[in-house]
Amino acid sequence: MTAALETAANPTGLKRVVIEPLSRVEGHGKVTLLMDEDDHVQQARLHIVEFRGFEKFIQGRPYWEVPVMVQRLCGICPVSHHLAASKALDQVVGAHALTPTAEKIRRLMHYGQILQSHALHFFHLSSPDLLFGFDSDVARRNIVGVAAQYPDVARQGVLLRKYGQEVIRHTAGKRIHGTGSVPGGVNKSLTTDERDELKRDIYQVVAWSRDAVHLVRRLFEQSLDTYRSFATFRAHTLSLIRADGAMDLYHGGLRARDADGRTIFDHVDSDHYWEQISEEVKAWSYMKFPFFKALGADDGWYRVGPLTRVTRCDFIPTPLADRERREFLAFDEGRAAQATLGFHWARMIEMLHAAEAIKDLLHDDDLLGHDLVVTGEHQARGVGVIEAPRGTLIHHYRVDENDQVVRANLIVSTTHNNQAMNTAIREVARQYLDGHKLTEGLLNHIEVAVRAFDPCLSCATHAMGKMPLAVQLVDAEGAAVDSLVRGSA
Amino acid sequence: MTAPAPVLVLAVGNPSRGDDAIGPELAARLEAAGLPDVEVITEFQLQVENALDLEGRERVIFVDAGTGTPAPFELRRVRPSTDFLHTTHALSPEAVLATYARIKGSLAAETWALCVRGEAFELGEGLSREAEKNVEAALARLVELCRLRDRN
Numbered sequence A: 001m002t003a004a005l006e007t008a009a010n011p012t013g014l015k016r017v018v019i020e021p022l023s024r025v026e027g028h029g030k031v032t033l034l035m036d037e038d039d040h041v042q043q044a045r046l047h048i049v050e051f052r053g054f055e056k057f058i059q060g061r062p063y064w065e066v067p068v069m070v071q072r073l074c075g076i077c078p079v080s081h082h083l084a085a086s087k088a089l090d091q092v093v094g095a096h097a098l099t100p101t102a103e104k105i106r107r108l109m110h111y112g113q114i115l116q117s118h119a120l121h122f123f124h125l126s127s128p129d130l131l132f133g134f135d136s137d138v139a140r141r142n143i144v145g146v147a148a149q150y151p152d153v154a155r156q157g158v159l160l161r162k163y164g165q166e167v168i169r170h171t172a173g174k175r176i177h178g179t180g181s182v183p184g185g186v187n188k189s190l191t192t193d194e195r196d197e198l199k200r201d202i203y204q205v206v207a208w209s210r211d212a213v214h215l216v217r218r219l220f221e222q223s224l225d226t227y228r229s230f231a232t233f234r235a236h237t238l239s240l241i242r243a244d245g246a247m248d249l250y251h252g253g254l255r256a257r258d259a260d261g262r263t264i265f266d267h268v269d270s271d272h273y274w275e276q277i278s279e280e281v282k283a284w285s286y287m288k289f290p291f292f293k294a295l296g297a298d299d300g301w302y303r304v305g306p307l308t309r310v311t312r313c314d315f316i317p318t319p320l321a322d323r324e325r326r327e328f329l330a331f332d333e334g335r336a337a338q339a340t341l342g343f344h345w346a347r348m349i350e351m352l353h354a355a356e357a358i359k360d361l362l363h364d365d366d367l368l369g370h371d372l373v374v375t376g377e378h379q380a381r382g383v384g385v386i387e388a389p390r391g392t393l394i395h396h397y398r399v400d401e402n403d404q405v406v407r408a409n410l411i412v413s414t415t416h417n418n419q420a421m422n423t424a425i426r427e428v429a430r431q432y433l434d435g436h437k438l439t440e441g442l443l444n445h446i447e448v449a450v451r452a453f454d455p456c457l458s459c460a461t462h463a464m465g466k467m468p469l470a471v472q473l474v475d476a477e478g479a480a481v482d483s484l485v486r487g488s489a
Numbered sequence B: 001m002t003a004p005a006p007v008l009v010l011a012v013g014n015p016s017r018g019d020d021a022i023g024p025e026l027a028a029r030l031e032a033a034g035l036p037d038v039e040v041i042t043e044f045q046l047q048v049e050n051a052l053d054l055e056g057r058e059r060v061i062f063v064d065a066g067t068g069t070p071a072p073f074e075l076r077r078v079r080p081s082t083d084f085l086h087t088t089h090a091l092s093p094e095a096v097l098a099t100y101a102r103i104k105g106s107l108a109a110e111t112w113a114l115c116v117r118g119e120a121f122e123l124g125e126g127l128s129r130e131a132e133k134n135v136e137a138a139l140a141r142l143v144e145l146c147r148l149r150d151r152n
Helices: A054-058 A063-073 A078-092 A100-132 A143-149 A151-172 A192-222 A224-229 A270-275 A306-312 A319-334 A342-362 A418-433 A440-453 B018-033 B093-104 B129-146
Strands: A015-020 A029-035 A041-048 A236-241 A253-257 A263-268 A277-280 A289-292 A381-388 A391-399 A405-411 A469-474 A480-486 B007-012 B038-043 B059-066 B073-077 B110-117
Touching: A029 A418, A041 A418, A054 A063, A054 A405, A063 A078, A063 A391, A078 A100, A078 A151, A078 A381, A078 A391, A100 A143, A100 A151, A100 A192, A100 A342, A100 A440, A143 A151, A151 A192, A151 A342, A151 B093, A192 A224, A192 A319, A192 A342, A236 A263, A236 A306, A236 A381, A236 A391, A253 A270, A263 A270, A270 A277, A270 A381, A289 A418, A306 A319, A306 A342, A319 A342, A342 A440, A418 A440, B007 B018, B007 B129, B018 B038, B018 B059, B018 B110, B018 B129, B059 B093, B059 B129, B073 B129, B093 B110, B110 B129
Parallel strands: B007 B038, B007 B059, B059 B110
Antiparallel strands: A015 A029, A015 A469, A029 A041, A236 A253, A253 A263, A277 A289, A381 A391, A391 A405, A469 A480, B073 B110
16 A cells, blocks of 8 residues: 555646655655545655765765765764764775774764764654644644753753763764774774763763653553554664674674564675665655665665664663663564654663663773774775664775775665655555645654654755745645745744 | 853854855854954754853854845844744754753843855855855954943
């Protein structure tokens, strides 16, 4: 049913609804719906503008500039690009194993990024929907509304995010545009004062993160039917996995499972991702559609991100998060772990894991070491794969004999999730919109589904006036029939 | 712990996105001027935690590029508001103030937004010629605004 909604059988005479851009989703995304005279949905598509101009931006630059430059691609997850590029360029400089200090500093930076990103997403992007309901007053359904009614939740969200950013500042050197990670290692370790400053608040951060997991659980319990069924669908999955099957957000092999959890491939060397993954182009979308080669384009699409990582790892290597993982998997006879809104619960479990991992690292004296960089025999090609907050992130570079980048390829998590997000909005269209007059509350259901995946669109241009939001209903001839408009800066 | 500088300039923008670099460019020039009692923070985007940066200030000035802004710039007072919250992935100055008010239970300091007109925002491009002129014009006003003793 939902697959059929990709393309209407006969688009002539259908009304077209455009939701552009999606509110509380970074940058520019657009959803188009084609509806017949009786308000039945005949077609639903999510359009996302792919990274554009990246190769031109990076080509010709010396490789050592790349880890800093790529942070300018995204204002929300610059650290993920910083680390994925560094991992790729480790290979270029022949650093096949980092020093303990370098690897642990990078991991600390990465967990700081996971913590701050997940805190932002849950407390400030999704909690308004989850705490007030998808149909609630739009004027209240935002972070300020949350702060008014749930001041402790809002305050903890701000402080968790702030803590994650302090971890980034100490490891990357600056709050934004950090330079901490370099090809072959890092350029700074922690001082004792920096470590002690971070240690001071980490136990509170762990406690708040655990509270956040329990808050999501309560939300599930209160609206079980909605959470169980909302935009839920079956999908294959892809994630990094440690050699012993543990969740590892920084490094590992590739694990692909089908919707029933059966192995498609496992522990595949991520340097050779292209042997397993290909990308399909569709005429109606700027963004490609990745798929597993072994299953083909129609059946091989997959889902990445927190829900995949939490449900497909064998265990989480920190005790509190692993306990929450097991409770999540068992909840409602496993249905929460299959639900699209399960992303939010999984995201908070990962936030707890990140907090615990930070705590453990802060008790490791390797963070204070001075052996920071290794190099070896240079090679022309490097691949760096990392589990970014939104999912698997791949950086792939080729460098010439003059140390200049001649080719760059990125597959970001939002691209991996392209088909999965389209499937989710078609499921929402079928469940909630079909046969109904459109209202802002109903259209917000579409956005709730998209926000569960937390797509990061080619962003970082945010200038005032660049993000108007207009929803317009037009007929087949393009004439405006109705519109819904939200405030714009 | 030292007290925060009485004047905070929060400049927003991505230096690699054409005229989106207006905010960081003005921040760099202001820092080079070395004004006393002024702290300059540069961000890609405004976020909820920026509410914490407002604490203990006497004056806060948001600096950003704008599209459709009157050239060379627009200067306006900012008051807490949720009207601008169609996105919280990148907050407006009004929303940062509103978040501050809710978290702290009080209003932030006197706050201004200096919005400088930009023309083009493509990845990998530098400042446009028009934006350069607008930055020059805006810098003088920004420096004036940073001088607390000139307050009305």
